[in-house]
Amino acid sequence: MIELINVTKTYANGVDVLLNVNLHIGKEEFIFIVGPSGAGKTSLMKLLYREERPTVGQVIVDRVNVVELNADQIPYLRRNIGVVFQDYKLLPKRTVFENVAFALRVTGAPRSTIRRKAMQSLELVGMLRRANAFPEQLSGGEKQRACIARAIVNNPPILLADEPTGNLDPTTSWDIIQLLDKINRRHTTVLVATHNKNIVDDMKRRVVALESGRVVRDQQLGGYNV
Amino acid sequence: MFSNLEFFLVEALRSFRRGALMTVVAIGTITVALVIFGFFLLLVVNLSNIVGTFSSKMDIAAYVESDISLANAGVLQLKLSKIPGVLKVDFISKTEAWRNLKQEFGTSLNLGEIIVGNPLPHTFNITVRTPELLSSVAKQVAGFQNIDEVRYSGKLIDQIQSLVSAVRIGGAALVILISFATLLIVVNTIRLTVLARETDISIMKLVGATNTFVKWPFIIEGILIGVIGGFLSFVILKLSYDTIISRISAALPFLPVVTNQTLLTGVYIVMILGGTALGMLGAYISVTRILKAEV
Numbered sequence: 001m002i003e004l005i006n007v008t009k010t011y012a013n014g015v016d017v018l019l020n021v022n023l024h025i026g027k028e029e030f031i032f033i034v035g036p037s038g039a040g041k042t043s044l045m046k047l048l049y050r051e052e053r054p055t056v057g058q059v060i061v062d063r064v065n066v067v068e069l070n071a072d073q074i075p076y077l078r079r080n081i082g083v084v085f086q087d088y089k090l091l092p093k094r095t096v097f098e099n100v101a102f103a104l105r106v107t108g109a110p111r112s113t114i115r116r117k118a119m120q121s122l123e124l125v126g127m128l129r130r131a132n133a134f135p136e137q138l139s140g141g142e143k144q145r146a147c148i149a150r151a152i153v154n155n156p157p158i159l160l161a162d163e164p165t166g167n168l169d170p171t172t173s174w175d176i177i178q179l180l181d182k183i184n185r186r187h188t189t190v191l192v193a194t195h196n197k198n199i200v201d202d203m204k205r206r207v208v209a210l211e212s213g214r215v216v217r218d219q220q221l222g223g224y225n226v
Numbered sequence: 227m228f229s230n231l232e233f234f235l236v237e238a239l240r241s242f243r244r245g246a247l248m249t250v251v252a253i254g255t256i257t258v259a260l261v262i263f264g265f266f267l268l269l270v271v272n273l274s275n276i277v278g279t280f281s282s283k284m285d286i287a288a289y290v291e292s293d294i295s296l297a298n299a300g301v302l303q304l305k306l307s308k309i310p311g312v313l314k315v316d317f318i319s320k321t322e323a324w325r326n327l328k329q330e331f332g333t334s335l336n337l338g339e340i341i342v343g344n345p346l347p348h349t350f351n352i353t354v355r356t357p358e359l360l361s362s363v364a365k366q367v368a369g370f371q372n373i374d375e376v377r378y379s380g381k382l383i384d385q386i387q388s389l390v391s392a393v394r395i396g397g398a399a400l401v402i403l404i405s406f407a408t409l410l411i412v413v414n415t416i417r418l419t420v421l422a423r424e425t426d427i428s429i430m431k432l433v434g435a436t437n438t439f440v441k442w443p444f445i446i447e448g449i450l451i452g453v454i455g456g457f458l459s460f461v462i463l464k465l466s467y468d469t470i471i472s473r474i475s476a477a478l479p480f481l482p483v484v485t486n487q488t489l490l491t492g493v494y495i496v497m498i499l500g501g502t503a504l505g506m507l508g509a510y511i512s513v514t515r516i517l518k519a520e521v
Contacts, residue, residue, distance in 0.1 A: 071437070072436070075431075075436045077434075078431075078433065078434035079434035089425075089432070091426060091429060102429075102430075103433035105233055106430055106439055107435075108230050154433075
Protein backbone atom coordinates (compact mmCIF):
# COMPACT_ATOMS: atom_id res chain seq x y z
CA MET A 1 0.00 0.00 0.00
CA ILE A 2 2.81 2.36 0.96
CA GLU A 3 6.43 2.08 -0.11
CA LEU A 4 9.36 4.37 0.68
CA ILE A 5 12.51 3.62 -1.31
CA ASN A 6 15.84 5.18 -0.28
CA VAL A 7 14.09 8.34 0.87
CA THR A 8 16.19 11.24 2.06
CA LYS A 9 14.76 14.63 2.92
CA THR A 10 17.19 17.49 3.44
CA TYR A 11 15.96 20.93 4.40
CA ALA A 12 17.42 24.11 2.95
CA ASN A 13 19.51 24.63 6.09
CA GLY A 14 21.29 21.33 5.39
CA VAL A 15 19.61 19.27 8.10
CA ASP A 16 18.64 15.73 7.07
CA VAL A 17 15.21 15.04 8.60
CA LEU A 18 15.03 11.67 6.88
CA LEU A 19 18.06 9.68 5.79
CA ASN A 20 17.92 6.75 3.41
CA VAL A 21 14.57 5.47 4.70
CA ASN A 22 13.16 2.21 3.26
CA LEU A 23 9.73 1.15 4.39
CA HIS A 24 7.03 -1.15 3.11
CA ILE A 25 3.54 -1.00 4.59
CA GLY A 26 0.98 -3.56 3.47
CA LYS A 27 -2.72 -3.20 2.88
CA GLU A 28 -4.85 -2.86 6.05
CA GLU A 29 -1.83 -2.79 8.33
CA PHE A 30 -1.82 -0.84 11.60
CA ILE A 31 1.60 0.62 12.24
CA PHE A 32 3.14 2.92 14.85
CA ILE A 33 5.91 5.33 13.91
CA VAL A 34 7.74 6.12 17.14
CA GLY A 35 10.69 8.21 18.17
CA PRO A 36 11.59 11.40 20.00
CA SER A 37 10.54 14.85 18.76
CA GLY A 38 12.49 15.82 15.67
CA ALA A 39 13.16 12.21 14.66
CA GLY A 40 11.31 12.75 11.36
CA LYS A 41 7.86 11.27 12.09
CA THR A 42 5.89 14.26 10.86
CA SER A 43 8.11 14.70 7.79
CA LEU A 44 7.55 11.06 6.88
CA MET A 45 3.77 11.56 7.04
CA LYS A 46 3.96 14.77 5.01
CA LEU A 47 5.78 12.93 2.23
CA LEU A 48 2.83 10.56 1.91
CA TYR A 49 0.21 13.24 1.22
CA ARG A 50 2.67 15.38 -0.76
CA GLU A 51 2.81 18.24 1.69
CA GLU A 52 6.54 17.77 1.13
CA ARG A 53 8.72 16.12 -1.49
CA PRO A 54 11.75 13.98 -0.76
CA THR A 55 15.15 15.31 -1.78
CA VAL A 56 16.09 11.81 -2.96
CA GLY A 57 14.09 8.61 -3.33
CA GLN A 58 10.64 7.37 -4.28
CA VAL A 59 7.36 7.44 -2.37
CA ILE A 60 4.70 5.04 -3.66
CA VAL A 61 1.15 5.33 -2.29
CA ASP A 62 -1.48 2.94 -3.62
CA ARG A 63 0.70 2.11 -6.67
CA VAL A 64 1.21 5.80 -7.49
CA ASN A 65 4.61 7.48 -7.30
CA VAL A 66 3.54 10.61 -5.44
CA VAL A 67 6.90 12.30 -5.95
CA GLU A 68 6.04 12.73 -9.61
CA LEU A 69 2.50 14.02 -9.23
CA ASN A 70 1.97 17.53 -10.56
CA ALA A 71 0.03 20.16 -8.65
CA ASP A 72 -3.26 19.32 -10.39
CA GLN A 73 -3.10 15.68 -9.30
CA ILE A 74 -2.32 16.25 -5.61
CA PRO A 75 -5.95 16.94 -4.56
CA TYR A 76 -6.97 13.49 -5.84
CA LEU A 77 -4.15 11.85 -3.87
CA ARG A 78 -5.34 13.60 -0.72
CA ARG A 79 -8.91 12.41 -1.15
CA ASN A 80 -7.51 8.90 -0.72
CA ILE A 81 -5.58 9.74 2.44
CA GLY A 82 -7.32 10.85 5.62
CA VAL A 83 -5.14 12.92 7.95
CA VAL A 84 -5.64 13.42 11.70
CA PHE A 85 -3.69 16.18 13.45
CA GLN A 86 -2.53 16.75 16.99
CA ASP A 87 -4.09 20.24 16.88
CA TYR A 88 -7.26 18.95 15.10
CA LYS A 89 -7.32 21.74 12.47
CA LEU A 90 -11.09 22.14 12.65
CA LEU A 91 -12.62 25.25 11.10
CA PRO A 92 -13.60 27.30 14.14
CA LYS A 93 -16.73 29.02 12.80
CA ARG A 94 -18.35 25.85 11.54
CA THR A 95 -20.24 23.15 13.36
CA VAL A 96 -18.92 19.61 13.67
CA PHE A 97 -21.29 18.49 10.93
CA GLU A 98 -20.15 21.33 8.64
CA ASN A 99 -16.51 20.51 9.28
CA VAL A 100 -17.05 16.90 8.27
CA ALA A 101 -19.29 17.79 5.34
CA PHE A 102 -16.63 20.26 4.19
CA ALA A 103 -14.27 17.45 3.21
CA LEU A 104 -17.00 16.03 0.96
CA ARG A 105 -18.11 19.41 -0.35
CA VAL A 106 -14.68 20.19 -1.74
CA THR A 107 -14.81 17.00 -3.77
CA GLY A 108 -17.98 18.30 -5.40
CA ALA A 109 -20.19 15.50 -4.03
CA PRO A 110 -23.97 16.01 -4.32
CA ARG A 111 -25.78 17.38 -1.29
CA SER A 112 -27.72 14.21 -0.45
CA THR A 113 -24.54 12.11 -0.50
CA ILE A 114 -22.77 14.67 1.68
CA ARG A 115 -25.45 14.53 4.36
CA ARG A 116 -25.67 10.73 4.42
CA LYS A 117 -21.90 10.14 4.48
CA ALA A 118 -21.21 12.87 7.05
CA MET A 119 -23.83 11.40 9.37
CA GLN A 120 -22.45 7.88 8.93
CA SER A 121 -18.97 9.12 9.69
CA LEU A 122 -20.10 11.01 12.80
CA GLU A 123 -21.97 7.95 14.00
CA LEU A 124 -18.87 5.78 13.58
CA VAL A 125 -16.80 8.08 15.81
CA GLY A 126 -19.66 8.54 18.30
CA MET A 127 -20.19 12.24 17.62
CA LEU A 128 -23.69 12.22 16.13
CA ARG A 129 -25.26 13.92 19.15
CA ARG A 130 -22.59 16.69 19.02
CA ALA A 131 -23.08 17.31 15.29
CA ASN A 132 -24.37 20.86 15.75
CA ALA A 133 -21.77 21.95 18.29
CA PHE A 134 -18.98 24.36 17.40
CA PRO A 135 -15.33 23.29 17.98
CA GLU A 136 -14.90 25.68 20.91
CA GLN A 137 -17.74 23.91 22.72
CA LEU A 138 -15.99 20.52 22.47
CA SER A 139 -13.56 18.73 24.77
CA GLY A 140 -10.16 17.65 23.40
CA GLY A 141 -11.32 14.09 22.85
CA GLU A 142 -14.46 15.27 21.06
CA LYS A 143 -12.41 17.55 18.81
CA GLN A 144 -10.18 14.63 17.91
CA ARG A 145 -13.24 12.46 17.14
CA ALA A 146 -14.57 15.21 14.88
CA CYS A 147 -11.19 15.43 13.18
CA ILE A 148 -11.19 11.64 12.63
CA ALA A 149 -14.74 11.78 11.28
CA ARG A 150 -13.59 14.33 8.74
CA ALA A 151 -10.53 12.24 7.83
CA ILE A 152 -12.54 9.11 7.06
CA VAL A 153 -15.64 10.66 5.49
CA ASN A 154 -14.31 10.06 1.97
CA ASN A 155 -13.65 6.38 2.85
CA PRO A 156 -9.92 6.71 2.20
CA PRO A 157 -7.89 3.48 2.03
CA ILE A 158 -5.20 5.14 4.16
CA LEU A 159 -5.50 7.06 7.45
CA LEU A 160 -2.54 9.01 8.85
CA ALA A 161 -2.60 10.23 12.45
CA ASP A 162 0.17 12.59 13.57
CA GLU A 163 0.40 12.55 17.38
CA PRO A 164 -3.39 12.09 17.67
CA THR A 165 -3.19 11.81 21.46
CA GLY A 166 -0.60 14.53 21.97
CA ASN A 167 -3.04 16.89 23.68
CA LEU A 168 -5.23 14.31 25.42
CA ASP A 169 -5.35 12.69 28.87
CA PRO A 170 -4.56 8.93 29.14
CA THR A 171 -8.17 7.67 29.21
CA THR A 172 -9.22 9.80 26.26
CA SER A 173 -6.02 8.83 24.43
CA TRP A 174 -6.93 5.19 24.85
CA ASP A 175 -10.45 5.82 23.47
CA ILE A 176 -8.99 7.55 20.41
CA ILE A 177 -6.56 4.69 19.73
CA GLN A 178 -9.43 2.20 20.08
CA LEU A 179 -11.33 4.26 17.51
CA LEU A 180 -8.35 4.17 15.11
CA ASP A 181 -8.14 0.41 15.66
CA LYS A 182 -11.84 0.09 14.81
CA ILE A 183 -11.28 2.04 11.60
CA ASN A 184 -8.34 -0.25 10.79
CA ARG A 185 -10.59 -3.29 11.14
CA ARG A 186 -12.87 -1.71 8.53
CA HIS A 187 -10.07 -2.35 5.99
CA THR A 188 -8.21 0.94 6.28
CA THR A 189 -4.40 1.11 6.46
CA VAL A 190 -3.58 3.16 9.57
CA LEU A 191 -0.30 4.92 10.40
CA VAL A 192 0.03 6.49 13.83
CA ALA A 193 3.00 8.69 14.70
CA THR A 194 3.30 8.93 18.46
CA HIS A 195 5.61 9.09 21.41
CA ASN A 196 2.97 7.72 23.77
CA LYS A 197 4.80 4.69 25.24
CA ASN A 198 1.83 3.12 27.06
CA ILE A 199 -0.36 3.00 24.00
CA VAL A 200 2.32 1.47 21.78
CA ASP A 201 3.19 -1.13 24.42
CA ASP A 202 -0.46 -2.08 25.02
CA MET A 203 -1.46 -2.33 21.38
CA LYS A 204 1.34 -4.73 20.38
CA ARG A 205 1.38 -3.76 16.69
CA ARG A 206 4.12 -3.25 14.13
CA VAL A 207 6.48 -0.53 15.33
CA VAL A 208 8.89 1.51 13.18
CA ALA A 209 11.31 3.52 15.30
CA LEU A 210 12.98 6.65 13.90
CA GLU A 211 16.02 8.32 15.33
CA SER A 212 17.59 11.38 13.73
CA GLY A 213 15.87 10.57 10.46
CA ARG A 214 16.95 6.92 10.26
CA VAL A 215 14.86 3.80 10.74
CA VAL A 216 16.56 2.15 13.71
CA ARG A 217 13.97 -0.60 14.27
CA ASP A 218 11.08 -2.22 12.38
CA GLN A 219 9.42 -4.84 14.53
CA GLN A 220 6.15 -6.80 14.34
CA LEU A 221 4.15 -6.91 17.63
CA GLY A 222 6.65 -4.48 19.06
CA GLY A 223 6.76 -2.14 22.02
CA TYR A 224 7.93 1.46 22.36
CA ASN A 225 11.41 0.36 23.39
CA VAL A 226 13.34 -2.76 22.45
CA MET B 227 -21.72 21.59 -11.01
CA PHE B 228 -24.93 23.20 -9.76
CA SER B 229 -24.30 22.10 -6.20
CA ASN B 230 -20.76 23.47 -6.52
CA LEU B 231 -22.01 26.83 -7.70
CA GLU B 232 -24.36 26.98 -4.75
CA PHE B 233 -21.47 26.09 -2.44
CA PHE B 234 -19.27 28.82 -3.96
CA LEU B 235 -21.99 31.43 -3.53
CA VAL B 236 -22.76 30.40 0.04
CA GLU B 237 -19.04 30.40 0.92
CA ALA B 238 -18.51 33.80 -0.72
CA LEU B 239 -21.45 35.37 1.13
CA ARG B 240 -20.39 33.75 4.37
CA SER B 241 -16.89 35.16 4.17
CA PHE B 242 -18.29 38.48 2.95
CA ARG B 243 -20.39 38.79 6.10
CA ARG B 244 -17.87 37.26 8.48
CA GLY B 245 -14.97 39.49 7.53
CA ALA B 246 -17.24 42.54 7.86
CA LEU B 247 -14.44 45.00 8.65
CA MET B 248 -12.12 43.69 5.92
CA THR B 249 -15.00 43.77 3.45
CA VAL B 250 -15.81 47.38 4.30
CA VAL B 251 -12.14 48.33 3.98
CA ALA B 252 -11.88 46.60 0.60
CA ILE B 253 -15.06 48.21 -0.71
CA GLY B 254 -13.93 51.62 0.59
CA THR B 255 -10.55 51.27 -1.11
CA ILE B 256 -12.05 50.27 -4.43
CA THR B 257 -14.55 53.13 -4.19
CA VAL B 258 -11.90 55.76 -3.49
CA ALA B 259 -9.59 54.39 -6.17
CA LEU B 260 -12.38 54.31 -8.75
CA VAL B 261 -13.57 57.82 -7.87
CA ILE B 262 -10.04 59.11 -8.51
CA PHE B 263 -9.86 57.05 -11.68
CA GLY B 264 -13.27 58.30 -12.85
CA PHE B 265 -12.38 61.89 -11.97
CA PHE B 266 -9.34 61.74 -14.23
CA LEU B 267 -11.32 60.00 -16.94
CA LEU B 268 -13.93 62.78 -16.90
CA LEU B 269 -11.18 65.42 -16.78
CA VAL B 270 -9.50 63.94 -19.84
CA VAL B 271 -12.81 63.60 -21.68
CA ASN B 272 -13.58 67.26 -20.95
CA LEU B 273 -10.15 68.61 -21.84
CA SER B 274 -10.18 66.64 -25.03
CA ASN B 275 -13.65 68.01 -25.78
CA ILE B 276 -12.57 71.60 -25.13
CA VAL B 277 -9.51 71.51 -27.35
CA GLY B 278 -11.49 69.51 -29.89
CA THR B 279 -14.16 72.22 -30.03
CA PHE B 280 -11.56 74.91 -30.54
CA SER B 281 -9.78 73.04 -33.25
CA SER B 282 -13.01 72.24 -35.07
CA LYS B 283 -13.76 75.96 -35.21
CA MET B 284 -10.69 76.49 -37.28
CA ASP B 285 -11.45 77.20 -40.89
CA ILE B 286 -10.07 79.01 -43.91
CA ALA B 287 -11.18 82.44 -45.00
CA ALA B 288 -10.76 83.06 -48.73
CA TYR B 289 -11.28 86.66 -49.90
CA VAL B 290 -12.59 87.07 -53.39
CA GLU B 291 -11.78 89.85 -55.88
CA SER B 292 -14.43 92.50 -55.55
CA ASP B 293 -15.46 92.57 -59.19
CA ILE B 294 -16.66 88.96 -59.32
CA SER B 295 -20.31 88.40 -60.24
CA LEU B 296 -22.52 86.45 -57.87
CA ALA B 297 -23.02 83.80 -60.54
CA ASN B 298 -19.28 83.28 -60.90
CA ALA B 299 -18.99 83.18 -57.14
CA GLY B 300 -21.53 80.35 -57.10
CA VAL B 301 -19.45 78.39 -59.63
CA LEU B 302 -16.33 79.04 -57.58
CA GLN B 303 -18.09 77.87 -54.40
CA LEU B 304 -18.94 74.58 -56.14
CA LYS B 305 -15.33 74.12 -57.31
CA LEU B 306 -13.94 74.87 -53.87
CA SER B 307 -16.26 72.36 -52.23
CA LYS B 308 -14.88 69.64 -54.54
CA ILE B 309 -11.34 70.01 -53.13
CA PRO B 310 -10.56 66.76 -51.24
CA GLY B 311 -10.85 67.22 -47.48
CA VAL B 312 -13.27 70.14 -47.65
CA LEU B 313 -16.35 69.67 -45.48
CA LYS B 314 -18.33 72.73 -46.50
CA VAL B 315 -17.95 76.10 -48.13
CA ASP B 316 -20.05 79.05 -46.98
CA PHE B 317 -20.34 82.15 -49.07
CA ILE B 318 -20.53 85.42 -47.19
CA SER B 319 -21.29 88.30 -49.54
CA LYS B 320 -19.66 91.65 -48.89
CA THR B 321 -23.07 93.12 -47.94
CA GLU B 322 -23.59 90.38 -45.40
CA ALA B 323 -20.08 90.77 -44.02
CA TRP B 324 -20.53 94.51 -43.67
CA ARG B 325 -23.86 94.03 -41.87
CA ASN B 326 -22.27 91.51 -39.50
CA LEU B 327 -19.39 93.79 -38.74
CA LYS B 328 -21.66 96.74 -38.03
CA GLN B 329 -23.76 94.55 -35.79
CA GLU B 330 -20.70 93.47 -33.85
CA PHE B 331 -19.80 97.04 -33.07
CA GLY B 332 -23.44 97.63 -32.22
CA THR B 333 -24.51 100.98 -30.89
CA SER B 334 -21.17 101.93 -29.40
CA LEU B 335 -19.84 103.02 -32.74
CA ASN B 336 -21.65 103.80 -35.97
CA LEU B 337 -19.28 102.47 -38.62
CA GLY B 338 -21.51 103.70 -41.42
CA GLU B 339 -20.81 107.28 -40.38
CA ILE B 340 -17.06 106.87 -40.38
CA ILE B 341 -16.56 104.74 -43.44
CA VAL B 342 -18.35 105.51 -46.63
CA GLY B 343 -19.30 102.58 -48.83
CA ASN B 344 -18.46 98.90 -48.09
CA PRO B 345 -14.73 98.17 -47.92
CA LEU B 346 -15.13 94.44 -47.31
CA PRO B 347 -14.64 91.73 -49.97
CA HIS B 348 -16.83 88.71 -50.60
CA THR B 349 -15.58 85.83 -48.46
CA PHE B 350 -15.68 82.05 -48.59
CA ASN B 351 -15.57 80.34 -45.25
CA ILE B 352 -14.09 76.90 -45.89
CA THR B 353 -14.35 74.20 -43.24
CA VAL B 354 -12.03 71.24 -43.61
CA ARG B 355 -12.58 67.72 -42.36
CA THR B 356 -9.56 67.58 -40.01
CA PRO B 357 -7.24 70.37 -38.82
CA GLU B 358 -4.24 68.64 -40.42
CA LEU B 359 -5.71 69.36 -43.85
CA LEU B 360 -5.81 73.15 -43.32
CA SER B 361 -2.49 74.12 -44.86
CA SER B 362 -2.73 71.89 -47.91
CA VAL B 363 -6.30 72.94 -48.64
CA ALA B 364 -5.38 76.60 -48.14
CA LYS B 365 -2.63 76.27 -50.75
CA GLN B 366 -5.01 74.77 -53.29
CA VAL B 367 -7.61 77.45 -52.62
CA ALA B 368 -5.02 80.16 -53.17
CA GLY B 369 -4.32 78.75 -56.64
CA PHE B 370 -7.90 79.35 -57.85
CA GLN B 371 -8.73 82.25 -60.13
CA ASN B 372 -10.48 85.23 -58.57
CA ILE B 373 -9.19 84.36 -55.11
CA ASP B 374 -7.48 87.41 -53.74
CA GLU B 375 -6.13 86.26 -50.45
CA VAL B 376 -6.33 83.18 -48.21
CA ARG B 377 -6.10 83.34 -44.45
CA TYR B 378 -6.02 80.73 -41.78
CA SER B 379 -4.37 80.77 -38.38
CA GLY B 380 -1.73 78.18 -39.20
CA LYS B 381 0.53 78.58 -36.22
CA LEU B 382 -2.31 78.63 -33.70
CA ILE B 383 -3.74 75.54 -35.34
CA ASP B 384 -0.43 73.76 -34.99
CA GLN B 385 -0.23 74.68 -31.35
CA ILE B 386 -3.77 73.57 -30.62
CA GLN B 387 -3.08 70.40 -32.59
CA SER B 388 -0.14 69.56 -30.34
CA LEU B 389 -2.19 70.47 -27.28
CA VAL B 390 -4.90 68.06 -28.43
CA SER B 391 -2.46 65.21 -28.88
CA ALA B 392 -0.70 66.06 -25.61
CA VAL B 393 -4.00 65.95 -23.74
CA ARG B 394 -5.04 62.70 -25.42
CA ILE B 395 -1.70 60.92 -24.98
CA GLY B 396 -1.11 62.33 -21.50
CA GLY B 397 -4.67 61.55 -20.52
CA ALA B 398 -4.42 57.99 -21.80
CA ALA B 399 -1.09 57.53 -19.98
CA LEU B 400 -2.58 58.94 -16.81
CA VAL B 401 -5.62 56.71 -17.03
CA ILE B 402 -3.44 53.63 -17.58
CA LEU B 403 -1.17 54.62 -14.69
CA ILE B 404 -4.10 55.16 -12.35
CA SER B 405 -5.63 51.85 -13.45
CA PHE B 406 -2.42 50.11 -12.42
CA ALA B 407 -2.26 51.93 -9.11
CA THR B 408 -5.89 51.05 -8.49
CA LEU B 409 -5.28 47.41 -9.33
CA LEU B 410 -2.30 47.28 -6.94
CA ILE B 411 -4.29 48.80 -4.11
CA VAL B 412 -7.23 46.49 -4.72
CA VAL B 413 -5.04 43.38 -4.99
CA ASN B 414 -3.38 44.17 -1.71
CA THR B 415 -6.62 44.95 0.08
CA ILE B 416 -8.29 41.77 -1.10
CA ARG B 417 -5.09 39.93 -0.20
CA LEU B 418 -5.79 40.84 3.39
CA THR B 419 -9.23 39.25 3.23
CA VAL B 420 -7.67 36.15 1.67
CA LEU B 421 -4.86 36.03 4.22
CA ALA B 422 -7.44 36.17 6.98
CA ARG B 423 -8.71 32.86 5.63
CA GLU B 424 -5.37 31.15 5.12
CA THR B 425 -6.22 28.40 7.63
CA ASP B 426 -9.43 27.67 5.74
CA ILE B 427 -7.44 27.45 2.53
CA SER B 428 -4.81 25.12 3.97
CA ILE B 429 -7.51 22.84 5.39
CA MET B 430 -9.37 22.84 2.09
CA LYS B 431 -6.15 21.82 0.38
CA LEU B 432 -5.48 19.09 2.95
CA VAL B 433 -8.85 17.46 2.46
CA GLY B 434 -8.29 17.37 -1.29
CA ALA B 435 -9.85 20.53 -2.73
CA THR B 436 -8.54 21.48 -6.16
CA ASN B 437 -7.09 24.95 -6.64
CA THR B 438 -10.01 25.92 -8.85
CA PHE B 439 -12.39 24.88 -6.11
CA VAL B 440 -10.55 26.96 -3.52
CA LYS B 441 -10.42 29.98 -5.82
CA TRP B 442 -14.07 30.35 -6.77
CA PRO B 443 -15.55 31.60 -3.48
CA PHE B 444 -12.80 34.23 -3.29
CA ILE B 445 -13.34 35.33 -6.86
CA ILE B 446 -17.09 35.64 -6.31
CA GLU B 447 -16.40 37.63 -3.14
CA GLY B 448 -14.02 39.85 -5.13
CA ILE B 449 -16.66 40.42 -7.80
CA LEU B 450 -19.20 41.31 -5.11
CA ILE B 451 -16.78 43.77 -3.49
CA GLY B 452 -15.94 45.21 -6.93
CA VAL B 453 -19.56 45.66 -7.99
CA ILE B 454 -20.45 47.45 -4.77
CA GLY B 455 -17.31 49.61 -4.92
CA GLY B 456 -17.97 50.40 -8.58
CA PHE B 457 -21.57 51.33 -7.91
CA LEU B 458 -20.68 53.55 -4.93
CA SER B 459 -18.01 55.37 -6.90
CA PHE B 460 -20.51 55.86 -9.75
CA VAL B 461 -23.00 57.47 -7.36
CA ILE B 462 -20.35 59.71 -5.78
CA LEU B 463 -18.90 60.71 -9.13
CA LYS B 464 -22.23 61.38 -10.80
CA LEU B 465 -23.46 63.58 -7.96
CA SER B 466 -20.24 65.59 -7.80
CA TYR B 467 -19.86 65.87 -11.57
CA ASP B 468 -23.41 67.14 -12.03
CA THR B 469 -22.88 69.70 -9.26
CA ILE B 470 -19.51 70.88 -10.57
CA ILE B 471 -20.72 71.06 -14.16
CA SER B 472 -23.78 73.14 -13.30
CA ARG B 473 -21.54 75.59 -11.40
CA ILE B 474 -19.04 75.80 -14.25
CA SER B 475 -21.78 76.26 -16.84
CA ALA B 476 -23.18 79.12 -14.77
CA ALA B 477 -19.80 80.80 -14.29
CA LEU B 478 -18.16 80.14 -17.67
CA PRO B 479 -20.99 79.54 -20.14
CA PHE B 480 -18.71 79.55 -23.20
CA LEU B 481 -16.65 76.57 -21.93
CA PRO B 482 -17.81 73.49 -23.80
CA VAL B 483 -18.17 71.04 -20.86
CA VAL B 484 -19.34 67.51 -21.60
CA THR B 485 -23.02 67.02 -20.83
CA ASN B 486 -23.57 64.40 -23.51
CA GLN B 487 -25.47 61.73 -21.57
CA THR B 488 -24.39 58.86 -23.82
CA LEU B 489 -20.74 59.69 -23.26
CA LEU B 490 -21.20 60.13 -19.50
CA THR B 491 -23.15 56.87 -19.24
CA GLY B 492 -20.21 55.26 -21.06
CA VAL B 493 -17.79 56.61 -18.46
CA TYR B 494 -20.02 55.40 -15.61
CA ILE B 495 -20.42 51.94 -17.16
CA VAL B 496 -16.64 51.77 -17.53
CA MET B 497 -16.35 52.52 -13.81
CA ILE B 498 -18.84 49.89 -12.65
CA LEU B 499 -17.43 47.25 -15.00
CA GLY B 500 -13.92 48.38 -14.07
CA GLY B 501 -14.72 47.95 -10.38
CA THR B 502 -16.08 44.47 -11.04
CA ALA B 503 -13.04 43.51 -13.08
CA LEU B 504 -10.70 44.97 -10.44
CA GLY B 505 -12.40 43.04 -7.65
CA MET B 506 -12.29 39.82 -9.63
CA LEU B 507 -8.70 40.26 -10.81
CA GLY B 508 -7.60 41.36 -7.34
CA ALA B 509 -9.10 38.28 -5.74
CA TYR B 510 -7.71 36.02 -8.46
CA ILE B 511 -4.17 37.35 -8.12
CA SER B 512 -4.24 37.23 -4.30
CA VAL B 513 -5.61 33.72 -4.01
CA THR B 514 -3.33 32.38 -6.76
CA ARG B 515 -0.31 33.79 -4.96
CA ILE B 516 -1.33 32.18 -1.68
CA LEU B 517 -2.05 28.86 -3.36
CA LYS B 518 1.40 28.92 -4.97
CA ALA B 519 2.99 29.56 -1.58
CA GLU B 520 1.02 26.62 -0.14
CA VAL B 521 2.73 24.16 -2.58
